[in-house]
Amino acid sequence: MSTLTSSPGRLMRIECPCDLAATREATRSIHLFLSQLGVPEDELAAWELIAAEAGNNAVEYAAGDALKQPVELAIEVTPTHIELRVFDHSPGFDLPEVIELPDPMSEGGRGLFLMSTLSNSIEYLRGRKQNCLIIRKVRAVPKEVVETQSNALEVATLESTLQCMTEELAASYESLSAIFRFTSELNRGGGGAEFTERWLNELRERGGADWFVLRLTGGSNSSISVNCTSRPDLSLPVLKLNAPEGSPLPAEAQAAINRFDVWFGLESPLAENDPLCLIGSPLSGFVHPIFVGSELEGVMAVGRYTNTQAFNAGQVNIIHTISDFLGIQLRNARIQEDYLRGRLVTRELEIAATIQRSLLPVQLPEPPGFCLAGHSQSASKVGGDFYDVLPVGEHGLLCIIADVMGKGVPAAMFAAIFRSHVRSRPDLAHRPGLFLEWLNAVLFQDLDRVEMFITAQLAFVDLRTRRLSVSSAGHCPLIVGAPGSDIREISMEERCYYLNEV
Amino acid sequence: MRTHSLGDTLLVNEFGNFSGPCAGMVRDLVRATLKPDHKYVEVDLKNSRFVDSEGLSALISLHKTVVQRDGAVRIRNASPMVRDLFQLTHLDTLFEFVPAA
Missing domain, CATH: 3.30.450.40 (GAF domain)
Structure with a gap:
């Protein structure tokens, strides 16, 4: 036994090496300590066995580095109970809820049974590098005390017991109630x-x-x-x-x-x-x-x-x-949070789709001798592309097709801005190239700030001469077709095209 | 710690408390001394005020050895406290208890 500390009253702590001989020696010290405190013989015998089994247990489960760590035994004696705490550094074991007596031919497994049978409660608290076995036994009230002490003393003893139990219960309750409140707050969705x-x-x-x-x-x-x-x-x-x-x-x-x-x-x-x-x-x-x-x-x-x-x-x-x-x-x-973000994106796309739909013409002009049709099918849910056809004076039509880079609300918003600008300058309609230059000038700064761009194509139709003037800002080429000729792209060098009679 | 051979019985006595490492030493000594004609092992607990689960394990181990030869483990001089332990662990029927010689 490497160290032995004993307070003059009711508590003794012993630290000993992790081997059976040393824990047995510690058990003898506990026996002596209890004997000096006047603990009756039957209680002494029970506690000697409990301490021996607890010591055996600490050694039995130790392995590797745990064998180099000391085992600590602490025994406390109060008027109402005796409590033994044994600290070990082993990996520990699972204390069964019901500790049963093993088969008579089994050579092991009786230690826990003896400790639980001879005591009133047994607990095993497991930590990362330290475990604590706590064994508690309520003390028997000696006959002579019962016979000689007054009722007042009996009441005092009971009150003392109650006090000890209340203190322990309060400590446990405090910890448990913290966990319960935590759980309750969890269930209410706290966060x-x-x-x-x-x-x-x-x-x-x-x-x-x-x-x-x-x-x-x-x-x-x-x-x-x-x-x-x-x-x-x-x-x-x-x-x-x-x-x-x-x-x-x-x-x-x-x-x-x-x-x-x-x-x-x-x-x-x-x-x-x-x-x-x-x-x-x-x-x-x-x-x-x-x-x-x-x-x-x-x-x-x-x-x-x-x-x-x-x-x-x-x-x-x-x-x-x-x-x-x-x-x-x-x-x-x-x-x-991920779920809500997903919902937000969905909602944003819905808004963008509504904006995009509102940009498309509900009804196209029907000038005599012409038939106009339009259809838009977005590649994904929402895009920034749109088309429009605007009457210009009595003899002109401006056809617009544009695509804002990107998807979602930002693309749809820029498409709306682009459309508004186009509609604000009908005076430029008959000169698509100049119109696109002007549009570029007014939109460039805003688009550049958010690193976006718009491709567009404007085509002005002179209804009297059937002349089509085209200008493109990075958009796909215009495709034309006529009865008896192949479908072809209009190159930017041509810029003008005459529509045949339909 | 001593052993005596008496016919078909091997006696072991003069050891202290039958617990912890001492119990293992008694078991190992008996196993090493046991002859083929020994059917019975008699463990004298005269000096053993105290027996723990290690002591019980050692006795069960010896019981398994001699029961194969139709023998038994006899326990002599068990104190009342030790007898209580055997009763508590339901091992009082596994061993023969013999009174002081």
Whole structure:
């Protein structure tokens, strides 16, 4: 037994190496300690066996580095109960809900049965590097006390018991109620930065931490960025999850990549380049990766401004629970945001389609001797293309076809602006080239600012002479056809064409 | 810790509490000493105020060995507290308890 500390009253703590002989020696010390406190023989026997089994258990599940870590036993005696806590550093085990006696021929499995049978309650709190087995047994009231003590003493004993139970219940209730409130808020669809910050502060308080940093992937596979921290005064950089080989990975990146908690403190200090070093020195704590299903959502780093005080198993459980619940909520919020963005795009396209439809002529002019027809079929849902035919005086028609680069509302809006400009200058209609130059001059600045452009073609028809004057601004060539001749494009060199009688 | 051969019985005694690493040592000693004509193993708990699950495991292991020869493990000088432990774990029928010699 390497160390033995005993308070003069009711509490004794023993730290011993992780082997059966050492834990057996610790058990004998516990027996002696209880005996000196006047614990009756039958209780003594039960506690010696409980302590021995708890020690055996701590050694049995230890392997590798855990065998080099000490086992700590702490026993507390109160007038109403005795409680033993055994801290080990093994990977731990799952405590079954019902602890049953194994088959008579089985050589193992009786330790847990004996501990649970001889006590009133047994708990096993599992942490990343430390577990705690808690065994509690209510003390029997000695016969002589019953016989000799007055009713007042009996009441005092009961009140003391009640007080202890109330305190323990209050502590458990506080932690549980935090989790329940969290769940309730989740169900009501709570979210957002304020929600996150409030719950992280709750986590810090319940988990006994001094600081926290929450980083999220935000859907990225290659980096994690700070989402919320108790130290907003610090400029914590974005962490790459594929750091170059050779350089030590920061604790948060390690946790994200390796998918398990990374602890730091006196025994395993942070690397010099670790951003968490900006928080202060000394530091201790751990980084917990947050997964939703099999996908990484982020990492939660929590710690204290000391390098010696590790979190206990209960605090680790609280931090894990709240972090994981928060991860689910943040993932849901992101899914909801993506959904709303999708809805917004759909709505935008609907508006654009309405604008585009409104640009197309409802009815085309019907000048004598001519027959006009038009049809527009957009390549996707919405485009910035349109056509129009405008009567110019009594003997002229201006045919317009244009296409605004791009899709959606911006393209439809520029198409509308283009159409308005065209309609505002009928005086230029009979000179399509000049008209396009003017249109370019008035629209260029606005289009250039948003890096968009419009291709257009104007064709003016003199109804009296049947002369077609054409000008194009980067648009597809005009195609003409006539009875008895091939369909062909009008080249820009021609500029003019005479329409035959229909 | 000593063993004595008495006809078809191998006696083991003079050890302390039958728990933790001591229980394993007793089991290993008996296995190493056991001869083919030994049907019974008698474990004397005279000096064992205390037995734990490691002690029970060692006894069950020895029981499995001798039951193959139609033998049994006999327990001598079990204190009332130790007898309670066997009852609690329902192993009181697996072993023969013999009174002090």
